[in-house]
Amino acid sequence: MAVVCGTDEAAARLKKLFSEYGLSVVVGDHVTGQETGPWPILVMINRLSEGFLWQELGLTFITEEEIFGRKVHRPAAPRSKVAPFLSSFKELKPGDFVVHTDYGVGEYQGLTHINVDGFETDFLTLRYEPDVKLYVPLYSLDKVQKYIGVEGSAPKLDRLGAPAWAKTKAKVKKDILAMAQELVAIYAAREAQTRAAFTPPDNLYREFESAFPYEETPDQQKAIDDVLSDMQRPRPMDRVVCGDVGYGKTEVALRAAFKAVEDGMQAAVLVPTTLLAEQHFRTFSARLAPFSIRVEMLSRFRTKSEQLETLKGLKSGTVDFVVGTHRLLQKDVVFKNLGLLVVDEEHKFGVKHKERIKEFKKLVDVLTLTATPIPRTLHMSLAGIRDLSIIQTPPLDRQAIQVSLARFGKRVIREAILRELERGGQVFFVHNRVQGIERMADFVQNLVPEAKVGIAHGQLKEDEIEDVMAKFIAGTMNVLVTTTIIESGIDIPTANTIIINRADRFGLADLYQIKGRVGRSREKAYAILLAPADEVLTETARKRLRAIQELSELGAGFRIAAQDLETRGAGNLLGKQQSGHIAAVGIDLYTQMMEEAMAELRGQELSPEPDTQITMRASAFIPEDYINDPSLRLAAYKEVSSVGDEAELRDLADELRDRYGLLPEPAANLFEIMSIKIIAKKAQVARIDASKAMVQITFAEGAKISPERVMLLLKRNKGKIKLVPEYTLQLVLGDESLKTASNAVKKCLQELL
Structure with missing residues (x-):
């Protein structure tokens, strides 16, 4: 028998599924007609509309769809990153307040195109007191965030060069460290809680997975993997899955529920409305019933006798899975062996209900589904108290409203x-x-x-x-x-x-x-x-x-949460005590400082990365005729400046090419300079300055560079690289092109890392 499927992932899944039944499996992409039996099961990666019998070979061909049903393929869509969700410049307009990590609160005045020694580039223009302009180079936009403070209080512009901003940051950091100690205690208590780990996916789980009528999107698959990984750990899961309506959160919950029930536990889905309970009941029943899993519902739509029957089943263990409204949280609901609670749109529940959900969290795995996370959920996720997965790929052919x-x-x-x-x-x-x-x-x-x-x-x-x-x-x-x-x-x-x-x-x-x-x-x-x-x-x-x-x-739900912070203010994020700090530095920098404080208290080593200043003899900017919309161009600049590694930079370049066409030379130069900055930050370089046939690399004071490696570098490149005072290397170039300078700098720094 040969099973034909369309992708490497499907072939690997089928091979694993057959192997778990003890069957011999071979993966290939064709049959020549010269083979002789007996045949193992062939899993072939190819295209076939329907199965047939090859009588001469005694071989039956069937398609993956004939076994599992036809999948709907969703085109791949670019995935947004989680970290800069607050920092996006897409909505930034002249007159808006921003925060520069080094200089404080300023007013954004637009992009300024400047010609320096015959080379053109764009700068972000910010206004500070007393009416002084700061021009921020494109490679330093990661230091700038949109200001989101507290409702009803406009921030005061900082004075450029004054010590007040440094003092403000120091005070906020001190208080954040004190609060972070409480959060670390919560985190430690959570880590200390244990329960029996769930088993890894097996052949029955793979069958259930294969019955999903769509092809999983990359971020949906990542969310599923995150959840299964959590369930296989000895501590209870507390994960938030954020994704817009119809983006596949329910399937993530279904996979978790199936795993829980397969391991002999019960699962429950808690929803805010009877109508949603009815819909989830239909969805979960359709997917789980073929696997002999008993699904019931508790809501106003059920008669008293039906509810009593369900309650008996939950207590005795004959009901495997229940969907319900807050009725599930009442005292007469007793589970025999609850292992998973899925909470849909937690922010819709009242204070008493949330307290009851908290009690569950001490005992069972909790998976929260949301389209727009509330500020506190968002903050707890970013601080590492709750785990977070984002699904941002829209369904097939979905149009924006x-x-x-x-x-x-x-x-x-x-x-x-x-x-x-x-x-x-x-x-x-x-x-x-x-x-x-x-x-x-x-x-x-x-x-x-x-x-x-x-x-x-x-x-x-x-x-x-x-x-x-x-x-x-x-x-x-x-x-x-x-x-x-x-x-x-x-x-x-x-x-x-x-x-x-x-x-x-x-x-x-x-x-x-x-x-x-x-x-x-x-x-x-x-x-x-x-x-x-x-x-x-x-x-x-x-x-x-x-x-x-x-x-x-499409997919704006996560940014709606950030915008909601801006319109309502972030004062109630963690109580009144913190609102003054958020007003002083903005929510984005506050969150960044919180993450750093958490890492510090957990004993993670934080090596401060310098803001590398780069001067190259090349025009580097995104031309207006390449991206016409100023807000989209600004958002692209922000993304380019915020990338963390070469792979991310390549993905972003591919994304721009897909959307707007081939990168014009100035835009390609910008990507090349950012590529230099990525490795320069790792090597703790403070400045890189290019002249006609030379590049100077100046390291930050206290940079951890091995003297032995520096000496070996100088020996290997005698006459081409020199060490000069003030932590500086001089590189002699063959020509003055950006590519030559870039290759020389990257090769030099690579040898020192």
């Missing part, structure tokens, strides 16, 4: 509804006040008589909600006037327009979640935010509505 802002008016509402109905779609009309919801539904029905309007809100009886949703899902109702009961989990691919009344009254993360109810298919989706005139709105509401419009691209 078009967001528009309008005043409440008959024409706007009627046109939006009719546009959707004319293409056979459905509409959500969100009105978040139960008292007036029936009047609003009558208004919509009279405005659009062609529509079939229904109402849904949390004060309806369970069977009434179920009946309305069933009609809407079936398509017998095409406009649903609803409260935010639809905020989580309703997956209706034909609903592709949402109208949100009084959008100014919603939080940014809430708006993002509600907006995510549409755009679940290939159809273009629309979100219309209805709000009063600008002059009536508060400054915070204006910022929020502007942000939801600007952050409408």
Whole structure:
């Protein structure tokens, strides 16, 4: 028998699966027709639409899809990095406040193109007191972050060269170290908790994995691997998986649940709404039932007798998996052997419920799924108290939702509804006040008589909600006037327009979640935010509505969390005590200092990297005719300056080539200079200065460079490299090209590392 599959990964998975059943397997890419039996199982990497029998050889060919079902292939998309989520310059505009690590809070004034000795480059222009400009070179943009402080207090600009900024940083660092000691104690307590480790994936798990009807995206696979790795450790898992609606978080939870149940434990999914419970129940049942796993649900949609039956099953162990609302947290819910708790959108639960979830964390593995992490979750993840995985690859053919802002008016509402109905779609009309919801539904029905309007809100009886949703899902109702009961989990691919009344009254993360109810298919989706005139709105509401419009691209959920910090302020991140520090240095630098303090207290060696100054005889910038949009060009500069290694730099260059075409010479030069900076920072180089036929490399004071290696370098390169005073090497070049200088510098530093 020969099994034909399309990728190396699928072939490796099949080989492992067959081998675990004790079968002989050979992986190859073709059959010549000269072979003779007896045949092992051949796993071939090739293309085949359907299986057939090769009678002369007595060999049956079958495809991977004929065994596991057809997979939907998702095109690879560039993965964003987690670390600079707050530091992105994509939304930075002239007049915004920024923080330079060395000089403090300044005002961003734009990019300035400067010609120095015949060579052109761009600089970031910042204004400081007393009206002094600082020009930041492109290779040093990693020292600059957008300022996000606390609500209602604009920062004061620092004076360039004054000692105040250094004193501020020292005070903040001292207090952060004190607070970090508490966090380290929490971390240590977490590490001290133990439970029996789960077993590694086996053949049954591989079968379950292969039944997934899509091809895993790279970051989704990484999240799955992270979770399985956590489960195989002796300490309980506490991981947050962040990804936009429909990006594959549920499958990550399914893999973890299957592993838990396979190892003889029970698993539970805790969700904030009955509608989401219903949807998860259907999804989990469909995937787990073929493997004889009993899935039940606890929510208002279940009768009393059904709930009692489920409770008995959980206590006796005959129920393997349960999906439920906060009903799961009540005292009468007793598990025989709970091993995994999946929490969907933790921030939707109240204080009492969160306290109960905390109790679970001491005993079982907890996996939290979220589209927009709340500031505290974000902070705990960055500080290393909770582990974090990000899924940022959009589903196949998903389009960004078009967001528009309008005043409440008959024409706007009627046109939006009719546009959707004319293409056979459905509409959500969100009105978040139960008292007036029936009047609003009558208004919509009279405005659009062609529509079939229904109402849904949390004060309806369970069977009434179920009946309305069933009609809407079936398509017998095409406009649903609803409260935010639809905020989580309703997956209706034909609903592709949402109208949100009084959008100014919603939080940014809430708006993002509600907006995510549409755009679940290939159809273009629309979100219309209805709000009063600008002059009536508060400054915070204006910022929020502007942000939801600007952050409408795919995968913006993680950045919404950062933007939410900016609009609400970060004062409540860890209590009032820290708000003054965040106001002083901004959330990004504060987080960076927190990470450094945590590492220091854990005994990790921190070798400070110098901000290497590089002067090369070459024009280095991204031309305007290559990336026209100034904000995208600025974001690209920030990414280039923040890369940590050569592989990341190559990936970024490939990404720009894919988006904008071949790199023009000045842009290629910029990448070459950044390549020099990566190795120079590792070697603790303070400055690199190129003249016509020479490069000088000056090391930072206290750089840990072996004198023996320096002497060996000088001996090998007699006449080409000289050691001169003040920790400096002089390299003589054959010509004055950037490539020659770059190769010479990198070769020299490589020999010293």
